[in-house]
Structure formats: C-alpha cells, structure tokens
Amino acid sequence: MSEFANYRRIVVKIGTSTLTHDEGHLNLRRIEALVKTLSDFKNAGIQVILVSSGAVSAGVARVGTHRPTCTAEKQAMAAVGQSELMKLYSRFFSDYGHTVAQILLTKDVIDIPSRREAAEDTFRTLLEMGCVPIVNENDSISTEGLNFGGNDTLAAYVALVCHADLLINLSDIDGLYDKDPRRFSDAKLISRVDGIDERVLSMAGGAGTARGTGGMATKLRAAQIVLEAGIPMFILNGKEPTILYELMEGKQIGTYFSAK
Numbered sequence: 222m223s224e225f226a227n228y229r230r231i232v233v234k235i236g237t238s239t240l241t242h243d244e245g246h247l248n249l250r251r252i253e254a255l256v257k258t259l260s261d262f263k264n265a266g267i268q269v270i271l272v273s274s275g276a277v278s279a280g281v282a283r284v285g286t287h288r289p290t291c292t293a294e295k296q297a298m299a300a301v302g303q304s305e306l307m308k309l310y311s312r313f314f315s316d317y318g319h320t321v322a323q324i325l326l327t328k329d330v331i332d333i334p335s336r337r338e339a340a341e342d343t344f345r346t347l348l349e350m351g352c353v354p355i356v357n358e359n360d361s362i363s364t365e366g367l368n369f370g371g372n373d374t375l376a377a378y379v380a381l382v383c384h385a386d387l388l389i390n391l392s393d394i395d396g397l398y399d400k401d402p403r404r405f406s407d408a409k410l411i412s413r414v415d416g417i418d419e420r421v422l423s424m425a426g427g428a429g430t431a432r433g434t435g436g437m438a439t440k441l442r443a444a445q446i447v448l449e450a451g452i453p454m455f456i457l458n459g460k461e462p463t464i465l466y467e468l469m470e471g472k473q474i475g476t477y478f479s480a481k
C-alpha cells in the first residue's frame with residue numbers, strides 16, 4: 222500500500238457536492254473540518270495545495286438566484302462564490318495559523334510553456350513561504366477551449382505543475398466500484414488500481430450529481446494524467462475530511478491508483 226510518510230507535497234481536490242449542502246449552501250462544518258485536517262498536515266511538515274470547487278454553487282446560494290442557465294450567469298455566480306469561498310478558507314486556515322493564496326487557472330496556462338513556467342514559479346515560491354495555495358478554474362473568464370472540463374482534470378494538472386507526490390480526490394463516493402453502487406447493491410469497492418485499462422474505464426458509469434460536474438469518468442481521466450507523470454492518486458469519500466488522517470496512518474481506504 223502507499224507510504225504516506227514519503228509524501229511531502231500533496232494536492233487535495235474537493236468537489237462541489239462534498240463542499241455544499243443539498244440546496245447549494247456551503248457546508249461550513251465540513252469545510253472547517255477539512256481546513257483543520259489540512260492545517261495539521263502542514264504542521265506535520267507536508268506541503269498542501271487545495272483545489273476547491275464550489276464557487277458557482279456558493280455564488281448561487283449567496284445571491285439567492287436560480288441555478289445558472291447560460292454561461293454569463295455561471296461566470297457571474299462564480300465571481301461571487303469564489304470570493305465567498307476564499308473568505309471562509311482564509312478565516313479558517315488563519316484560525317489554525319496558516320496563510321492561503323488564491324490561484325485561478327485556465328487551460329492555456331498549462332498549454333503555453335512560458336505561462337506554465339510562471340505558474341510553476343508561483344506555486345514553488347508560495348510553498349517555500351509556507352502558504353497554502355487554493356486553486357480553482359478561473360470560471361468567470363474561462364471560455365470554450367480555455368477550460369479544463371471540470372476540477373478533476375484541473376487538479377491533475379495542478380499536481381503536475383506543483384510537482385506533487387500525490388493527488389487526493391475527495392469525492393461524494395468511497396472510491397471506484399466495479400459497477401455503479403447507486404444502481405447495484407452488490408457493487409464492490411476496488412481498493413487498488415494498477416494502470417487504467419479498458420476494464421477499469423468500463424467501471425466508471427455516468428456523470429456526477431446535480432451540483433457537481435464530475436463523476437467517475439473524469440476522475441479516471443485525471444488518474445491517467447497523473448499516473449503518466451509518475452504521481453499516484455487516491456479517491457476517498459470527503460464526507461468526513463478527517464479520513465485523511467487514516468490515510469496518513471497507512472490504513473487501506475478508498476481507491477489507490479498506483480504510479481509505476
């Protein structure tokens with residue numbers, strides 16, 4: 222199984238459906254538990270980069286409007302929600318003695334070498350300074366062709382740009398199942414995946430929940446990106462963010478995607 226002690230720099234991705242209540246408002250208790258756990262990781266000498274979704278949902282909840290029906294509305298709600306999210310992260314992390322830094326990315330930053338280098342420099346400097354980079358897609362200006370197609374993919378690229386040792390995807394599901402556990406009661410959790418082949422891809426099923434954009438297919442795509450770069454990945458249920466301690470203690474939880 223994984224050697225958590227070897228991981229010095231980790232990217233943790235948390236999805237909208239894990240960060241928010243059913244009607245879209247931010248789940249403060251869960252966010253605080255996540256921040257406390259990650260702060261403890263920092264205190265233990267592990268560098269942490271957080272990729273957080275939830276901007277659009279938080280914006281909608283804050284403004285009290287309907288779910289966006291067009292791109293302009295989605296972009297506007299992301300602008301409102303992103304600052305709401307950062308306000309909370311900043312407050313909670315600061316309660317535990319840590320400083321956050323916001324990084325908003327579009328896909329061109331990954332694709333254009335000079336921009337990617339600039340991002341690498343910024344991440345490295347922030348981590349050297351002991352800050353916690355908090356990353357999201359720059360949804361308010363991101364257009365077709367510039368977007369990542371969701372934060373599962375974004376988090377994979379962030380792991381590459383940060384030269385992370387591990388990517389942890391905190392989801393609303395315990396990990397990868399051999400078939401859709403919402404439809405089949407005998408679905409079995411796969412604890413370890415060594416390489417993504419057709420058989421593994423066929424286990425992914427359809428899209429995610431109403432509020433999130435992910436689903437297992439985008440998580441497996443993210444796994445492919447990081448594994449190719451030699452970075453392992455976990456999918457864990459983020460319902461109780463303290464589950465991360467179990468990982469640290471070497472317990473076998475969620476699904477581990479091993480890198481060659």
Ligand code: GLU
Pocket residue numbers: 236237273274275276277278299357358360370371372373433434435
């Ligand atoms: N960037 C989007 C947001 O913050 C979420 C995208 C995703 O969950 O994949 O609302």
